[in-house]
Amino acid sequence: MPKMKETDRMNAADARLDRQFERISRQVPATRGFLDWVRKPRLHLVRIPLAILLVLGGVFSFLPVLGIWMLPLGLLVLAVDIPPLRRPVGDAIVRLQRFISTTRRRWRARFGRQ
Numbered sequence: 001m002p003k004m005k006e007t008d009r010m011n012a013a014d015a016r017l018d019r020q021f022e023r024i025s026r027q028v029p030a031t032r033g034f035l036d037w038v039r040k041p042r043l044h045l046v047r048i049p050l051a052i053l054l055v056l057g058g059v060f061s062f063l064p065v066l067g068i069w070m071l072p073l074g075l076l077v078l079a080v081d082i083p084p085l086r087r088p089v090g091d092a093i094v095r096l097q098r099f100i101s102t103t104r105r106r107w108r109a110r111f112g113r114q
Contacts, residue, residue, distance in 0.1 A: 016090035017079055023097070024076075044081050051078035072096060 021039065025032040038047055051074045058071025072093055079089040 013083075013087040013090055016094070017076070017086050020076060020090055020093045020097075024073075038077055039080055047077055048081055051075070051081075 021035050025035050037043070038050065054070045054074025054077060056074075057066040058068055058074055060066050061068040061070065075085070075089045076093060079085040
C-alpha cells in the first residue's frame with residue numbers, strides 16, 4: 001500500500017472534520033445555521049474565543065445549563081482554526097458517535113423499544 005503524503009493526511013483530516021459537521025447538522029437540524037455561520041473563514045476572531053468558551057462550559061458541565069455536549073462541540077469548532085487538532089478531534093468525534101450508537105443499540109436490545 002502506498003504511503004500517504006502529509007498533504008493527503010491533512011486533506012483527509014479536513015474532509016473528516018467536514019463530514020462530522022455535516023453529520024451533526026443532519027442529526028440536530030437546529031444547529032445547521034449556527035454551524036454554517038461559525039465555519040465561515042472570516043470569522044476566526046469570533047470562532048476561537050467561542051470554542052474556548054464551549055470547552056470551558058464542557059469542563060464545568062456539572063453546573064446547571066452547561067453540559068458535556070459543549071466539550072466536543074468546542075473542540076470541533078477549535079479544530080477549524082488549528083490544523084494539528086483536525087485529525088485527533090475528527091477521530092475522537094467519530095469514536096464518540098460510534099460509542100453512542102452502540103450504547104443505544106444495546107439499550108434497545110436489553111430494554112426494548114418503548
